[in-house]
Amino acid sequence: MELKLAFIGLGNVARAFARMLDARRSTLEQEYGISWRVTAIATGSHGCALDTNGIDLNEAVAMVERGESLAALPGASIARSAIAMIESCDADIMFETSPLNPVDGEPATEYIKTALARAINVVTANKGPIAFAYRELKQLASKRGVSFRFEGTVMDGTPVFNLAEYCLPAARVTGFYGVLNSTTNLIITEMERGSTFDDALKQARRLGVAEANADHDIDGWDAAVKAVALANVLMGADLRPRDVAPRGIRGITIDDLNEAAREQSAIRLVSRAYRSGDGVTVTVQPEKVPIASALGSACGTSNVLVLRTDLMGELAIFEYDPGVVQTAYALLSDLIRIHERINRARLSE
Amino acid sequence: MELKLAFIGLGNVARAFARMLDARRSTLEQEYGISWRVTAIATGSHGCALDTNGIDLNEAVAMVERGESLAALPGASIARSAIAMIESCDADIMFETSPLNPVDGEPATEYIKTALARAINVVTANKGPIAFAYRELKQLASKRGVSFRFEGTVMDGTPVFNLAEYCLPAARVTGFYGVLNSTTNLIITEMERGSTFDDALKQARRLGVAEANADHDIDGWDAAVKAVALANVLMGADLRPRDVAPRGIRGITIDDLNEAAREQSAIRLVSRAYRSGDGVTVTVQPEKVPIASALGSACGTSNVLVLRTDLMGELAIFEYDPGVVQTAYALLSDLIRIHERINRARLSE
Numbered sequence: 056m057e058l059k060l061a062f063i064g065l066g067n068v069a070r071a072f073a074r075m076l077d078a079r080r081s082t083l084e085q086e087y088g089i090s091w092r093v094t095a096i097a098t099g100s101h102g103c104a105l106d107t108n109g110i111d112l113n114e115a116v117a118m119v120e121r122g123e124s125l126a127a128l129p130g131a132s133i134a135r136s137a138i139a140m141i142e143s144c145d146a147d148i149m150f151e152t153s154p155l156n157p158v159d160g161e162p163a164t165e166y167i168k169t170a171l172a173r174a175i176n177v178v179t180a181n182k183g184p185i186a187f188a189y190r191e192l193k194q195l196a197s198k199r200g201v202s203f204r205f206e207g208t209v210m211d212g213t214p215v216f217n218l219a220e221y222c223l224p225a226a227r228v229t230g231f232y233g234v235l236n237s238t239t240n241l242i243i244t245e246m247e248r249g250s251t252f253d254d255a256l257k258q259a260r261r262l263g264v265a266e267a268n269a270d271h272d273i274d275g276w277d278a279a280v281k282a283v284a285l286a287n288v289l290m291g292a293d294l295r296p297r298d299v300a301p302r303g304i305r306g307i308t309i310d311d312l313n314e315a316a317r318e319q320s321a322i323r324l325v326s327r328a329y330r331s332g333d334g335v336t337v338t339v340q341p342e343k344v345p346i347a348s349a350l351g352s353a354c355g356t357s358n359v360l361v362l363r364t365d366l367m368g369e370l371a372i373f374e375y376d377p378g379v380v381q382t383a384y385a386l387l388s389d390l391i392r393i394h395e396r397i398n399r400a401r402l403s404e
Numbered sequence: 405m406e407l408k409l410a411f412i413g414l415g416n417v418a419r420a421f422a423r424m425l426d427a428r429r430s431t432l433e434q435e436y437g438i439s440w441r442v443t444a445i446a447t448g449s450h451g452c453a454l455d456t457n458g459i460d461l462n463e464a465v466a467m468v469e470r471g472e473s474l475a476a477l478p479g480a481s482i483a484r485s486a487i488a489m490i491e492s493c494d495a496d497i498m499f500e501t502s503p504l505n506p507v508d509g510e511p512a513t514e515y516i517k518t519a520l521a522r523a524i525n526v527v528t529a530n531k532g533p534i535a536f537a538y539r540e541l542k543q544l545a546s547k548r549g550v551s552f553r554f555e556g557t558v559m560d561g562t563p564v565f566n567l568a569e570y571c572l573p574a575a576r577v578t579g580f581y582g583v584l585n586s587t588t589n590l591i592i593t594e595m596e597r598g599s600t601f602d603d604a605l606k607q608a609r610r611l612g613v614a615e616a617n618a619d620h621d622i623d624g625w626d627a628a629v630k631a632v633a634l635a636n637v638l639m640g641a642d643l644r645p646r647d648v649a650p651r652g653i654r655g656i657t658i659d660d661l662n663e664a665a666r667e668q669s670a671i672r673l674v675s676r677a678y679r680s681g682d683g684v685t686v687t688v689q690p691e692k693v694p695i696a697s698a699l700g701s702a703c704g705t706s707n708v709l710v711l712r713t714d715l716m717g718e719l720a721i722f723e724y725d726p727g728v729v730q731t732a733y734a735l736l737s738d739l740i741r742i743h744e745r746i747n748r749a750r751l752s753e
Contacts, residue, residue, distance in 0.1 A: 075715070082574060212716050214571035221570035222563035224740040225431060226733065321696070347670070349722055352701035361722075366424070366733045367561050373698055373710075373720035384575065384715045391573040403752060 056088070056401070058394065059107075061095035061146035061175070063137055063166050064153040068180050068207070070116045071383035072150065077113055079387070089394050095144035096125060097137040099153065104131035105140055137162070141169045148393055150386055151179040157276055157296065160187030171195045171203060176397075178389040180207035180382055185284035186296050200400075202393045205288075207385030209235065209281045210358045213374040217388070219289050219362070226366040228289040230329040233360035234353040235281040237377060238265045238272035239304045239324045244355045247312050247321070252305075264356055275301030275324060275339040282326035282337045285360070290328060292335035301339035315343050321351045349373075405437070405750070407743065408456070410444035410493045410524070412486055412515050413501035417529050417556070419465045420732035421499065426462055428736070438743050444493035445474060446486040448502065453480035454489055486511070490518045497742055499735055500528040506625055506645065509536030516541055516552070523548045525746075527738040529556035529731055534633035535645050549749075551742045554637075556734030558584065558630045559707045562723040566737070568638050568711070575715040577638040579678040582709035583702040584630040586726060587614045587621035588653045588673045593704045596661050596670070601654075613705055624650030624673060624688045631675035631686045634709070639677060641684035650688035664692050670700045698722075 062069055076083075076091070083089040092109035101118070104110050104125040115125055125131060141149065149170040153163050160183030167184050170177050171192065179185075184192060185208050196203035206216050219228060234240055238259050245255035256273075259265035271277050279299040286292040304324055315322050325342040328335055344350040349371045353359040361371040374381065411418055425432070425440070432438040441458035450467070453459050453474040464474055474480060490498065498519045502512045509532030516533050519526050520541065528534075533541060534557050545552035555565050568577060583589055587608050594604035605622075608614035620626050628648040635641040653673055664671050674691040677684055693699040698720045702708040710720040723730065 079574060087574070213719050214567065217571040218563065218567065222566040222737070224737050225428060225436070226737075319695075346668075346696050347701050347703055349701060352696045352698060354696055361724075366729075366736070368726070368730055369724040370562050371720075371722035371724070373722070375718040375720070377717070380715075381717055387715070388571070388573050388575075399748075 056090070056398070058089065058091040058147045058397075059094045059145065060091050061141065061144045061149040061170075062093065063097050063141070063149060063151045065096055065098045065101065065115065065119050066152060066154070067379045068382045068386070069150060069152040070119065071379045072386045073112050073116050075380075075383050075387055087391055087394060088398070089391070094146055095140055097140050098125065102126050103137065103140050104128050105144060106131050107145065137166060138169055141166060141175070142173065144175075146175050147397070148176045148178060148390060151177060151181055151184075152386075153181060155181055155183050155280070157183065157271055157280060160184050164188045164192070167192055167203070168195060171199055171201060174199045174201050176201045176393045177203050178386055178393070179205045180386060182208035182280050182284045185287060186280045189284070189287040190293055202396055204389035204392060206389050207382045209284055210360060210372075210374050211377040212381035212384035212388065213358070213372055213377070214388070215285070215360055215372060216288055218372060223364060223367060226364045228362050229365055230327070230363040231285060231289065231360060232325055232327040232350070234323050234350055234358055235326050235360070236272055236275075236278040236324055237356040237358060238269055239275075239278070240353060240358070241265075241356050242273070243304065243307070243312070243322060243324070246307070246309055247316065249309070251309070252307075273305060274303035278324055278326045278339045279337070282328060282339060286328045286335050286337050289362070290330070290335050292328075292337075294335065294337060299337045299339055302341065304341055307341055318343075319346050320344060321346050323350045323353065325350060405439070405747070407438065407440040407497055407746075408443045408495045409440050410490065410495035410498040410519075411442065411501070412446050412490070412498060413503075414445055414447045414450065414464065414468050415501060415503070416728045417731045417735070418499060418501040419468065420728045421501075421735040422461050422465050424729070424732050424736055436740055436743060437747070438740070443495055444489050446489050447474065451475050452486065452489050453477050454493060455480050456494065486515060487518055490515060490524070491522065493524075495524050496746070497525045497527060497739060500526060500530055500533075501735075502530060504530055504532050504629070506532065506620055506629055509533050513537045513541070517544060520544045520548055520550060520552060523550050525550045525742045526552050527735055527742070528554050529735060531557035531629050531633045534636060535629045538633070538636040539642050551745055553738035553741060555738050556731045558633055559709060559721075559723050560726040561730035561733035561737065562707070562721055562726070563737070564634070564709055564721060565637055567721060572713060572716060575713045577711050578714055579676070579712040580634060580638065580709060581674055581676040581699070583672050583699055583707055584675050584709070585621055585624075585627040585673055586705040586707060587618055588624075588627070589702060589707070590614075590705050591622075592653065592656070592661070592671060592673070595656070595658055596665065598658070600658070601656075622654060623652035627673055627675045627688045628686070631677060631688060635677040635684050635686050638711070639679070639684050641677070641686075643684065643686060648686045648688055651690065653690055656690055665695075667692075668695050669693060670695050672699045672702065674699060
């Protein structure tokens with residue numbers, strides 16, 4: 056069985072995924088029986104390409120990295136828009152990696168809806184659609200008998216959604232807490248070492264962790280979007296980021312950090328979710344936590360998520376020094392899951 | 405479909421599992437389509453019972469807790485031995501929870517072999533068979549087309565084996581390190597607070613964490629058995645505990661711990677595995693580690709395992725305050741997995 060793949064977005068994550076697909080081609084074929092061809096690519100600023108005979112993905116990646124348009128691809132034709140392309144691409148799986156829109160999750164949500172409505176399986180690394188439209192997208196996927204997967208949206212490739220889905224059967228997630236934003240955590244770690252806030256932010260930018268405009272991270276909105284995504288999926292909530300009133304790290308001083316250190320503590324931007332009445336409440340705020348704790352031991356760009364469960368007590372999963380390769384791995388892991396499901400459906404026909 | 409269950413061992417873990425089965429009976433039936441009846445129970449000191457019409461598990465648990473023999477169970481007959489009972493029980497799944505024998509993993513390994521050879525699925529919470537005979541047991545299960553599952557053998561119910569099996573597809577575990585023994589970690593934490601070694605050990609016994617004879621824990625053998633089990637399963641090693649020369653925590657003094665604390669560090673009994681040449685090397689020894697690290701933040705009875713992978717970088721999973729309920733949950737989670745597989749096989753017939 057050859058899977059037809061569509062790429063919406065060919066940025067850092069998608070290109071790292073393309074490299075991983077190429078490097079693991081024989082493993083995927085031999086161990087999982089997966090072979091694939093790319094039939095559609097839509098980018099924000101390099102044009103689109105559509106060819107059901109197959110597009111050379113390595114060449115497309117190289118073109119984007121040279122700043123060229125995909126229009127020069129042999130055999131490629133240019134589609135009118137990403138939506139028009141999704142409507143006509145006839146892919147088995149669409150990989151949606153367009154940039155996050157923290158205001159309403161668009162146009163990613165519309166792309167995903169369009170694909171699911173055509174019974175195209177969808178993998179996304181974009182947390183917007185999970186924070187703004189998870190329930191609707193999940194229901195649409197279910198109605199059309201296809202998969203909607205998003206392991207890469209929170210903590211990069213670290214299996215947080217898969218951990219709950221595959222490793223905690225019959226258990227319920229009753230709440231969670233964690234350090235979910237790398238930029239703010241790196242800034243705090245740099246300040247613990249004596250940097251000013253401004254120098255720490257510059258360092259985060261130098262390392263490629265912070266964007267040019269890091270307000271979204273610093274004010275806690277990135278953590279809020281992730282916490283809402285987790286609450287919607289793991290706890291059945293139906294929240295939106297605006298339901299959280301995040302407090303970011305702007306007010307934190309070197310004195311605060313030194314004082315915490317004297318008490319064997321550290322300050323972390325902590326996201327929490329807990330059940331309250333019929334609903335779920337999510338908070339994002341700086342907290343003083345013991346150094347020798349899950350939250351305290353998350354330093355620099357590392358992330359941690361602690362799940363509270365009814366049957367398995369508390370368990371935590373950590374990711375160290377996350378990067379684009381880990382997010383790319385999440386897309387690969389979602390691809391393997393979807394292939395398994397397609398395969399099983401074909402076998403039982 | 406009603407599953408016929410056999411219990412080998414009705415100690416703390418098996419009784420907690422029996423309570424969980426009873427409490428979740430309707431969830432298991434409604435959400436997973438699992439119904440069950442117990443057809444055989446063998447204990448070390450309370451006799452055996454065998455009744456294909458079904459044994460009242462709650463009553464059996466109550467009898468053992470009152471110190472009574474199972475022979476008084478209505479409808480029960482006494483089988484000659486655990487082996488004879490396994491040979492005649494005709495169960496779908498056997499739950500093996502006999503006590504660990506750290507010298508050679510027997511008789512648990514023999515029980516499991518006997519069951520697998522009769523195409524009975526096996527769940528064990530006993531790490532001996534994984535450390536002494538994993539490869540052979542896995543091959544036997546595969547040959548007979550049944551499952552051999554053991555999530556409860558390392559870090560109680562925390563999904564370590566399932567994490568690797570279900571959440572890291574196409575990735576390879578290249579090594580691991582962790583704090584895997586609760587008794588020694590609790591002793592170290594108590595000593596960090598100023599207790600002597602002897603008082604800390606007494607405290608661990610009072611809390612039910614340490615056995616009357618804790619030498620096996622203190623000298624690093626429990627951690628070695630667990631690390632070997634992990635290496636055999638996650639890294640394809642074929643090691644035995646005697647291949648490790650563990651160094652335990654006997655030599656550690658309060659002065660050592662204080663000196664480490666002054667350097668923002670802590671001492672932990674660390675298990676490590678790494679590839680060396682064609683093989684895998686496992687070490688168990690006390691190490692000085694930063695407080696603000698995965699290893700350093702594991703305090704008291706908490707455990708941590710950090711996996712190194714080729715595609716997903718490093719990720720860690722933590723368990724806080726583990727207990728018998730978490731191990732019982734591992735048995736439940738293995739039961740659900742096996743039911744899924746049986747179900748799928750029946751559907752595709």
